[in-house]
Amino acid sequence: MPKQRSKQPKKKAESQIRFHHIKSNLYREVHAEGAWGGVTPSLKLHFSFYSQRNPIPQQTVHELKDGALGKEILELRVSKEGVIREVEVGVFMDLSAAKVFHKWLSEKIKELEKEVDEAMQRAQEQSSK
Numbered sequence: 191m192p193k194q195r196s197k198q199p200k201k202k203a204e205s206q207i208r209f210h211h212i213k214s215n216l217y218r219e220v221h222a223e224g225a226w227g228g229v230t231p232s233l234k235l236h237f238s239f240y241s242q243r244n245p246i247p248q249q250t251v252h253e254l255k256d257g258a259l260g261k262e263i264l265e266l267r268v269s270k271e272g273v274i275r276e277v278e279v280g281v282f283m284d285l286s287a288a289k290v291f292h293k294w295l296s297e298k299i300k301e302l303e304k305e306v307d308e309a310m311q312r313a314q315e316q317s318s319k
Contacts, residue, residue, distance in 0.1 A: 220278040227280075235288045238280040245270040 220239060227237030249268035253260030283291060 218279075222278065224275070226275075226277075230282070233285070235283045235285070236280060238277045240275040240277045243274050243276065245272070245274050 221241045222239035223242050225237045225239050227235065230236050247267050247269040249266075251263045251266035253263065
């Protein structure tokens with residue numbers, strides 16, 4: 191049976207628009223500690239979000255004592271040196287979309303700064319009691 195639409199008063203076409211936010215099958219949330227990118231040859235803005243972590247050892251060697259696992263022999267550890275930047279997702283935007291995103295991000299940063307300031311003030315008030 192087809193889904194029935196609720197009857198809503200018709201409004202002028204120019205006065206409103208409804209957006210439906212639907213997550214794709216590929217939607218995921220990622221933690222980002224930074225971004226890397228630039229302008230593409232086709233004049234789009236490209237940036238990739240990454241998270242950072244220490245390398246996970248590729249191999250470790252441990253002592254065996256009476257068949258039980260002992261401490262790791264650190265000098266035999268095989269691992270990358272440095273910091274791993276794991277690139278999570280890449281985004282392309284044209285100039286117009288980038289400007290809208292910039293405005294939105296600036297507004298959200300101001301909101302966050304206000305909330306952080308208020309939380310710090312509450313914490314200071316609580317600690318002075």
